[in-house]
Amino acid sequence: MKAASKKVALITGANKGIGFEVARQLGRNCCTVLVGARNPALGREAAAKLHDQGADARFLDLDVTRRETVEAAAQFIEKDFGKLDILVNNAGAVDPGDGPPSVANLAAVERVFQINFFGALSVAQVMLPLVRKSPAGRIVNVSSGLGSLAFNSDPNYIKSSYNWIGYCASKAAMNMLTVQLAYELRNTPIKVNSSAPGYTATDMNHNRGTQKVEQGAAETVGLSLLPADGPSGGFFSSAGPKPW
Ligand code: NAP
Numbered sequence: 001m002k003a004a005s006k007k008v009a010l011i012t013g014a015n016k017g018i019g020f021e022v023a024r025q026l027g028r029n030c031c032t033v034l035v036g037a038r039n040p041a042l043g044r045e046a047a048a049k050l051h052d053q054g055a056d057a058r059f060l061d062l063d064v065t066r067r068e069t070v071e072a073a074a075q076f077i078e079k080d081f082g083k084l085d086i087l088v089n090n091a092g093a094v095d096p097g098d099g100p101p102s103v104a105n106l107a108a109v110e111r112v113f114q115i116n117f118f119g120a121l122s123v124a125q126v127m128l129p130l131v132r133k134s135p136a137g138r139i140v141n142v143s144s145g146l147g148s149l150a151f152n153s154d155p156n157y158i159k160s161s162y163n164w165i166g167y168c169a170s171k172a173a174m175n176m177l178t179v180q181l182a183y184e185l186r187n188t189p190i191k192v193n194s195s196a197p198g199y200t201a202t203d204m205n206h207n208r209g210t211q212k213v214e215q216g217a218a219e220t221v222g223l224s225l226l227p228a229d230g231p232s233g234g235f236f237s238s239a240g241p242k243p244w
Contacts, residue, residue, distance in 0.1 A: 006056065008081045008134075009224060010073070012036040012064055012123055013091030015046040017202035018142065021217035022088055026224060027055025031086065036073065038063035038091075064091045064119025070126045083133035086224045089120035089174075090142040094204055098166040109166035116170035121177055137190035140223045141178050143235065145196045147171025150243035175235055175244060182233030191232035195220040196242050 009026045013019040015037035023033045027050050035050065035057055037043025043059040050057035062073045077084055093115045097108025120141055131137035146168045151157045162168070175194050182192040200216030201209035209216070219238045223230075235242045 007031040007085040008034065008077065008083060009086035009088065010034040010036055010060065010062075010077065010084055010127065011088040011090055012062060012119070013038075014088075015039065015042040017204065018197055018200055018213055018216045018220070019088070019090040020046055020050075021213040022090060022220050022224070023057065024050055024053065024055065025214075025217055025221045026086065027053070027057055029221070029225060032056040032058070032081070034058055034060045034073075034077065036060045036062035036064075036091070038066075038069075062123075064089075064123055065114050067122055067126070070123055074126050074130060077127075077130055082130075084127055084130035085134040085137060087124065087127050087131055087137075087139045088142065088220060088224060089123055089140065090220070091119055092116050092142065092204070094164070094167050098164040100163040101165040104165045109169075112166035113170045113173070116167070117173040117177070120174055124177065124181060131190055132188065135189065136228060137188075138224050138226055139181065139190065139192040140220050141174050141192070141194045142220055143174050143178070143194040143196055144168075144171045145198070145237065145242065147173075147175050147194075148196075148235070148243055178235070179233055179244075186232070189228065191223075191226050191230055193223045193226075193232060194235040195223055196235065196237040198237055 009031040011023045014023045014035040027033045035047040047057045047059040060073045063069045095108040097105030178194040197216040199209040200211045201207040
């Protein structure tokens with residue numbers, strides 16, 4: 001086991017979109033970035049691209065729904081770095097079968113939950129012993145404004161038309177993970193927060209998002225690099241705290 005001098009950051013679903021941009025920005029901030037991806041060819045390509053831009057980036061084969069890949073990733077991190085300073089639970093998905101509660105396809109809702117909630121919980125559980133070995137561990141759950149109960153229950157909420165029970169409920173569940181894990185870790189230096197990227201142009205929304213990935217990644221990067229007096233157990237967008 002080697003002691004890493006640089007901060008070590010694992011970003012799940014980092015082969016493209018917001019995850020790739022978070023990895024790029026953390027790589028620029030002197031972190032070693034572990035590019036988690038379920039497709040090895042795409043993951044290697046992304047890590048090589050970051051490497052070419054000057055980042056210390058390595059591909060990690062990691063499908064958040066396959067516990068054996070998560071455990072193998074943890075063993076690799078333990079062996080090569082001995083700790084994990086930053087965990088970004090970014091991997092996420094939507095499903096065409098998702099929809100309003102009355103008609104959403106149940107299998108589609110379950111698929112979305114497997115990735116967005118159970119995947120994040122599984123990665124957090126497996127990586128936590130390594131995050132505990134960091135002097136200042138940070139866990140960021142990439143959530144969404146669509147997971148906010150307050151916003152979803154506001155008739156004036158601009159996005160209330162996004163009536164997808166699977167996606168919205170999975171992000172609300174992820175927010176519960178943030179709150180409960182932050183409470184469990186309240187007497188440690190580890191901080192756990194949820195980020196809301198905002199509507200960002202990526203494959204997830206066929207690039208219809210109104211922000212660029214640089215903006216969509218910014219809050220997640222900020223929460224990954226929080227100082228010791230930063231918050232824990234919160235939900236933040238780049239505009240500030242978000243209502244649960
Ligand atoms: P994206 O471009 O579609 O990227 C999603 C990433 O997650 C891809 O790398 C994808 O890998 C990966 N992924 C999906 N299932 C996975 C699994 N089982 N294991 C490992 N990786 C998996 O979408 P994005 O917009 O960047 O989304 C990133 C995060 O931001 C998501 O959690 C999303 O819910 C959240 N978010 C996005 C927006 C937005 O407007 N874009 C707004 C709020 C929140 P593959 O390439 O293999 O599919």
